[in-house]
Structures are given as structure tokens and as C-alpha cells.
Amino acid sequence: MTTGGFTAADPGGPAAAGRAADPTGDRLDFAIARLLSIGTCTGIALLAIGFLFMVLAGRSPLEPHAFLHASRTPGELLAGDPEGVLWLGLLVLIATPSARVVASLIGYLRTGERGMVAVSVAILVVVLAGVIVGVALGETAG
């Protein structure tokens, strides 16, 4: 069974069986690990700031909320609107795994692994398809 925790099952360790043998793969692993950390911490920090803004504004969860409109978010953010900061934090979190795929794509392009380049591009296409499907189907009652 897999874990939702960070190291609950602790599959890591110095003798992890999946250790990549190539230094290029090691470097890519480290670069992606750093990217994931930065993305997660940035997203969580934005959510925490948005939460503080919500508290200061006297807003409560479970109140009817606005749907996401990407065009509104920059304006809301500049105006210090708590919801705008929350949306931005959520988008950063959702985009972080895709950013990891983009980083992998760049890494595999550099090493000339055409198969993994194709896999990376295909994943991004599927994620983009999700965006298109979401937009096409439109908003619905939650």
C-alpha cells in the first residue's frame, strides 16, 4: 500500500534498489527534487497567506465561493483579495507536477533519450487535454 505521507513507508535509504546507475540520471533526480520542493513550499506559503487574508476579512469556509477565472486572479492578487491569493497557491500546487515533467523533458532532450522525450511530451499533452476538457465542459454545481 502506498503512502500519502512524506516518508511513511520510507522506501528510500542508501541501498534503494532503484538507484540509477548513471550520473546524468542522478543529476536529473536532484534537479527535479529541488523543483518539487520549491513548488510545494511556494504553493503552501501562498495558501497560508491567503488563509490569513481570509481570516482578516472575516470570511468563512463553506460560504458560496467564486469559480476560478484565471483572468481575474492577477487583479485580485494586486488588490489583496484573499481568494485571488488562494487560487494562485492552488494553481502553483497543481502546476508543480507538470513543471516536473517539463524539467524532465529538458533533461532528456539534453541526454538525447528520445523515448523519454516522447513520453514527457505525451504526458503534457494529456494534462493539456484535461484543461481543454475542463474548459469545454464548463462550470457545474459542485
Add this chain to the structure above:
Amino acid sequence: MLIGLAMLGGGFGAGVFGSLLGLGGGTLLVPLLTLGFGLPLREAVGVSLIAVIVTSSASASVFLQRHAANLRLGMTLELFTAIGAVAGGVIAFAVDQRILAGLFALLLTYVGVSMLIRRGTDSAAAEPAHETTNVEGAGAPPPPRSRGWTAELIDRLSGQGYRVHRLGIGFVGSVGAGIVSALLGIGGGLVKVPVMHLAMGVPLRVATATSNLMMGITASASAIIYLLRGGIDPYVAALTAIGVFLGASLGSRVVHRIDLRILRLLFTVVLLYTAFQMLRRATG
């Protein structure tokens, strides 16, 4: 304000116990938000997907630094989990929420019974002995390396000390894991880890770490659909994500100091009771 703190605390609890018990946050978070805070099930699933992304990104970062996850294998399989997740995201808005509640009741029952069976032993994934005994080819001559792009792909996806096989089962299982993840707001490791470990010959520790890595893109592919269809409350998602993040951080630090046997038994009871409540919702 109070309800906000309660949600933060709920997310924290789900993160701590999820981390201690080796469960994805969604398994605990969805019932908590649905039964505890009265959120519609579909919205709870959307919020849970955000929590899954957070835990996946944070844990995958650790696993990659330790070279525990197989990035090539994870990316190849997550192409299929992402396809399943997009399909699941569409299905989730097309089916009655009572069906989702019924499916969740089944999931909770399965997890509860699995925990009961495993009671008395430590987490299987934490037992190094399992790893070597399941490395494909251990003690046997390596399979012939041959011919064609399939063999080349298998070479690429295999790691040091093991060689993957039955890629087709892995692809199909990954699509299934993606659908389940999108429908129920879980990471899908319940499907992915057994498929990788038992069918594909990936050592359990590598399978667990690789599954964690894959969860992020799987959950984000369907979370986008939930987000754009208005299925995610930003305030609830923020509070629970922060809570899960902090809780899982704490859980991973104290996991080795706690006797999990009693905790597991207690949680089995909680999960089965929650399954019953979900079933009532599905039938009522």
C-alpha cells in the same frame, strides 16, 4: 474562524495518521470533509486531490534525492494514469454522487480489512526483507536481452538489481489507477503498488516510491477538471492542504517512535464505521 481551524486541524490529523498508517490523505480526508463538514462528496474529492498533489510532491522530492524512485518507469506509467485520470474526471461529473459514495464505501472496507490482515506486523513496505525476495531474477539467470523496441524499453525502465516485465499489465493497471484516483480523490497507490510489485517485478520499496512520484501528475490531471468545473472550494482546499502538509511532515518524523499495531486496529474500526456511513449515504 472556528470552522476554518477545525478544517486545518482535520487536514493535520489526516496528514499525521495517513503518514503513520501508510494511507493516502484522501482515504481519510474525503470522509472527514463529507461526513464531518457536510461537503458534497464530489467537492470533497476535488479538495482531496489537492492534498494528494501536496503529499506526492513533498514525498517524491525526498524519494528522488534518495534515488528510491524510478523516474523513467514512473513517467512511462504516469502517462497512462494521467489518461485514466482525465477520463475519471469526466466520469466523476457524469455519475450520481451516491454511486461515488458506494465506491468509497467499498474502498474504505477494502483498506480496513487489509489493515486488519496486516495487524501485528510492521508496514510491509518498511521491511527490507521483502525487497530482495521479490526482485525479479534474484538468484536466477537474467532473462535474455533481445530484440526489438520492447526489450530496449524494458532495459531503459529497469533499475539496478531488477528487471521489469509485463509492461502491458502495468499500462492497463495504471489507467485503472488513474480512474480510481479521479473518482475517489485518492492517490491510486492501492492499485499501482500491487501492479508494479506483483505483476511487473518491481521491488516493493521502489514501487512505493515510484507510485508516490506518479500521484502528483495523476491527481493534477483530474484536479484541473474539478477546478475548472467549480468542484474545488479554494478556502477549504487551502486549509486542508496546509493541514495535510504539516501533518504528514510531523507523521513522517515520529513514525518510527510509535507502536502502530494498536493504532492500526483502532483505525480499522474507524474505517469500517466510516464505510458503513458512506454506504448509508449511497443507499439513502
